[in-house]
Amino acid sequence: MKEIKFNVNGKTHKLNIKEDERLVDTLRNRLGLTGVKEGCSEGECGACTVIMDGETVTSCTVLTFQAKDSEIITIEGINGENKIHPIQKAFLDEGAVQCGFCTPGMILSAKVLLDKNPEPTREEARKAISGNLCRCTGYNKIVDAIIKASKYLKREGN
Amino acid sequence: MSYDVVGKNIIRVDGLSKVTGKATYPQDISMDNMLYGKTLRSIKPHAYINVDISKALNLEGVKAVLTAKDVPGKNHHGVLFKDHEVFCEKKVRRIGDPIAFVVAETEEIAENALDKIKVEYDEIEPIFDPIKAMDKDSPKVHDSSNIVYHYKLRQGNIDEGFKNCEKIVENEYKTSRTDHAFLQPEAGISYIDKEGRYAVCVATQYPHYDRLEIAEALGVKEEKVRVINAAVGGAFGGREDITLQIHLALAAMKLKRPIKAVYSRKESFNAHCKRHPLIMKYKTGADKQGNLIALKAEIIGDTGAYASWAINVLRKAGVHATGPYEIPNVEVDSIAVYTNNPFSGAMRGFGATQIPIAHEQQMDMLAESLGLDPLTIRMKNIFTKGSKTSTGQILKESVPLDKCLAEIDKKMNFTQSYKGGVKE
Amino acid sequence: MIKEGIGLGTMFYGTGYGNGFPDVSKAEAVLRADGKVAVHTGATEVGQGAKTAMTQIACEVLGLKVNDIILISEDTSNMPDSGTAAASRQTYNTGNAVKKTCEDLREKIKEEAKLKLNLNTDIGLKLKDGYVYVETLPEKSIALKDLAKDKSLKIKGSFTAQTTEMDPETGQGAPYWPYTFGACAVKVSVDTLTGEVNVLKAVFTQDVGRAINPSLVEGQMDGGFSMALGYALLEDINVDNGKIKNDSFTNYLIPTSLDMIDIDNILIEDPENTAPYGAKGVGEPVMIPVTPAILNAIYDAVKVRITEIPVTPSQVLKELNKSKK
Numbered sequence: 001m002k003e004i005k006f007n008v009n010g011k012t013h014k015l016n017i018k019e020d021e022r023l024v025d026t027l028r029n030r031l032g033l034t035g036v037k038e039g040c041s042e043g044e045c046g047a048c049t050v051i052m053d054g055e056t057v058t059s060c061t062v063l064t065f066q067a068k069d070s071e072i073i074t075i076e077g078i079n080g081e082n083k084i085h086p087i088q089k090a091f092l093d094e095g096a097v098q099c100g101f102c103t104p105g106m107i108l109s110a111k112v113l114l115d116k117n118p119e120p121t122r123e124e125a126r127k128a129i130s131g132n133l134c135r136c137t138g139y140n141k142i143v144d145a146i147i148k149a150s151k152y153l154k155r156e157g158n
Numbered sequence: 159m160s161y162d163v164v165g166k167n168i169i170r171v172d173g174l175s176k177v178t179g180k181a182t183y184p185q186d187i188s189m190d191n192m193l194y195g196k197t198l199r200s201i202k203p204h205a206y207i208n209v210d211i212s213k214a215l216n217l218e219g220v221k222a223v224l225t226a227k228d229v230p231g232k233n234h235h236g237v238l239f240k241d242h243e244v245f246c247e248k249k250v251r252r253i254g255d256p257i258a259f260v261v262a263e264t265e266e267i268a269e270n271a272l273d274k275i276k277v278e279y280d281e282i283e284p285i286f287d288p289i290k291a292m293d294k295d296s297p298k299v300h301d302s303s304n305i306v307y308h309y310k311l312r313q314g315n316i317d318e319g320f321k322n323c324e325k326i327v328e329n330e331y332k333t334s335r336t337d338h339a340f341l342q343p344e345a346g347i348s349y350i351d352k353e354g355r356y357a358v359c360v361a362t363q364y365p366h367y368d369r370l371e372i373a374e375a376l377g378v379k380e381e382k383v384r385v386i387n388a389a390v391g392g393a394f395g396g397r398e399d400i401t402l403q404i405h406l407a408l409a410a411m412k413l414k415r416p417i418k419a420v421y422s423r424k425e426s427f428n429a430h431c432k433r434h435p436l437i438m439k440y441k442t443g444a445d446k447q448g449n450l451i452a453l454k455a456e457i458i459g460d461t462g463a464y465a466s467w468a469i470n471v472l473r474k475a476g477v478h479a480t481g482p483y484e485i486p487n488v489e490v491d492s493i494a495v496y497t498n499n500p501f502s503g504a505m506r507g508f509g510a511t512q513i514p515i516a517h518e519q520q521m522d523m524l525a526e527s528l529g530l531d532p533l534t535i536r537m538k539n540i541f542t543k544g545s546k547t548s549t550g551q552i553l554k555e556s557v558p559l560d561k562c563l564a565e566i567d568k569k570m571n572f573t574q575s576y577k578g579g580v581k582e
Numbered sequence: 583m584i585k586e587g588i589g590l591g592t593m594f595y596g597t598g599y600g601n602g603f604p605d606v607s608k609a610e611a612v613l614r615a616d617g618k619v620a621v622h623t624g625a626t627e628v629g630q631g632a633k634t635a636m637t638q639i640a641c642e643v644l645g646l647k648v649n650d651i652i653l654i655s656e657d658t659s660n661m662p663d664s665g666t667a668a669a670s671r672q673t674y675n676t677g678n679a680v681k682k683t684c685e686d687l688r689e690k691i692k693e694e695a696k697l698k699l700n701l702n703t704d705i706g707l708k709l710k711d712g713y714v715y716v717e718t719l720p721e722k723s724i725a726l727k728d729l730a731k732d733k734s735l736k737i738k739g740s741f742t743a744q745t746t747e748m749d750p751e752t753g754q755g756a757p758y759w760p761y762t763f764g765a766c767a768v769k770v771s772v773d774t775l776t777g778e779v780n781v782l783k784a785v786f787t788q789d790v791g792r793a794i795n796p797s798l799v800e801g802q803m804d805g806g807f808s809m810a811l812g813y814a815l816l817e818d819i820n821v822d823n824g825k826i827k828n829d830s831f832t833n834y835l836i837p838t839s840l841d842m843i844d845i846d847n848i849l850i851e852d853p854e855n856t857a858p859y860g861a862k863g864v865g866e867p868v869m870i871p872v873t874p875a876i877l878n879a880i881y882d883a884v885k886v887r888i889t890e891i892p893v894t895p896s897q898v899l900k901e902l903n904k905s906k907k
Contacts, residue, residue, distance in 0.1 A: 168648055
């Protein structure tokens, strides 16, 4: 057992963890953040994507001790408690959601892209979500949503 | 006619819960006092088995090890034939067949207990080739013939038809065995609800049918079982057959505590059905003008160890074997065969997805041999309003295939880029 | 060398279990005391949009807004059986059941309104935005919630698709209804050195009867295209002596966002009389014409007919070498 401190969705947590505890399990089972999905357990599908210090990581391949002192954002923390984030709104408006299992990871990958590159091209959007598998949508409406989100965010910034 | 709501791009009603991460898939549910279940699966494709669970039962934290003996009702399930066992009793028919279900205080203990179950495999000669499996003397996957189903379609006079053809093309096509690869692996939780019902919360395509199959295995009335369909993370046909539903309900019945199980991706691949791989022998003939005159097809589908939807899949393949074309002389044989391969079942298209890999290539081969372009030969033969299919069914309305092809030609210029069937 | 080619695939698909099997969907509609209508039906949302389509159908019949329909479709203890979410049957079958049930509820609402409003007939009554009113005299109206104050109005209904069992010797019969049609054309490139196939352009036309929600249909088309692309070029669980060799996402490859392209999706509307507002199911049809279109385009590019899928680079090279000999 080992004690670590990290920040998840703006809240600091101190936890005793096992050395081999995976971040996805800590987030889902101990913090109740079940918006983090697990689809393959080997970093291939991207369903468990979270943002760690501004970068996307697949939380099934990160051990929790590696998240020590980091700042983590999950889908639950993307925009506080109530209002939905412009990226979430864009996903709804563009019909980018079907079964929804890949959606939290997709939205977080989109957020990291848009944080760094507020006006991405379709190709850049495709690249940004290339680590997130989706079996339902064929990705195109997700790309549409990312482009739409960049417009929503720009409007909001003004 | 215009409508207020129909035809409008209403935002999907389940969308908000999904973009916020609040949609609850079965793996997202936890309950107080919950136990965990893990499935022991066959590692041999065809064998008699002898199972010894005593060491696993003695492991601290193990609450139960369920096997065929623990099924109070019927030890079977299946969407058409009841040829699956809930737990294999005497014989396994494929790698991945469920043999036992361990229930323990933690996932780790359940996992460790799997290694303590001793299975003696007395191997039987397996059969993997669907064509050989049709032989009378081949090893039998179930008790009788390996041929599950034979659909015959006969229209016109096939021999006469081919005599009247200007060109005939023949080929054999093979399709692969594929997985649905829905993103959410199978998971579920079972408990006894306030009304005393065995509640099973899963992700399924058909909750009422699951309820029936669970009740039959538990030996209780349907009303004693309740299936709650949580958010479903994709299905595509892969959630038609039962996977963990009965195992969970049996455990809840026996232990009177909530039981949860979550499959890994690997287990998901090994648990649910696959798309039927088809072998399709095709012979198609047309007259000088490119009108289809005769089509003969032999379709063999490997349904693996269990029938699942094989009958419906090979039937659908057979009925659709002509493609969307009027052909006066047709002979189709579509056969489903048991083997010791992973079992095949429903997957997006039910046999109608495999078939065009043959008939559409046949069309292009015919077009080329007759000096026609691919679009023109199709336009000559497609179903239109009033057409009769090869089963004799009249398509009385809503047959806009000509419009579909006309739109395609506007954008891709098939007719213009070919002259005399040769692309410029 | 990179060579390009175009290819076409055409399809039809018969909806439902078929062959005379009782293909039944049931629904219940209840006008509640708050003026909202609860629709109970066992149509599973697998991501295809069943909940949204059923809600839109109920809204249309009852003149209500999306938020005024409470769809209950998750628990066998409070919904009737509507068959499986497969065979592209939910929009047609359960859509019909929901439409019919809501229409019967609408008539019951009108009867009640006739009594409450002291009218001589329920002819000419209309439902809109939570009110029933006389179309020629809109002031003469009553809110749905006032109608349901004393007793909730409840209707049960069902729909069975028309098919017949085929003759066992000749296969003659009317096995499915309705049929859905479609076609897809693609342009591909084939690298003759590496065997790599890329899809460059796609035009996809899909008969929908009538689209209940065009955006959802487009989403199905994109998704069907993607799955068919994987079927054509990537996917095989690779079974060896009964064992699945590719049982993880490291070796069972499905298309990523970089494998997909933007598709020119065209919805063809030609309403089907027996369908709810003319709508036919598309969940499966949208996968069907794509794989053959890709195969035909590969032939057009390199004049090699590939008869086995998936068409992996090594298979392309093998076939190219064979054709040289």
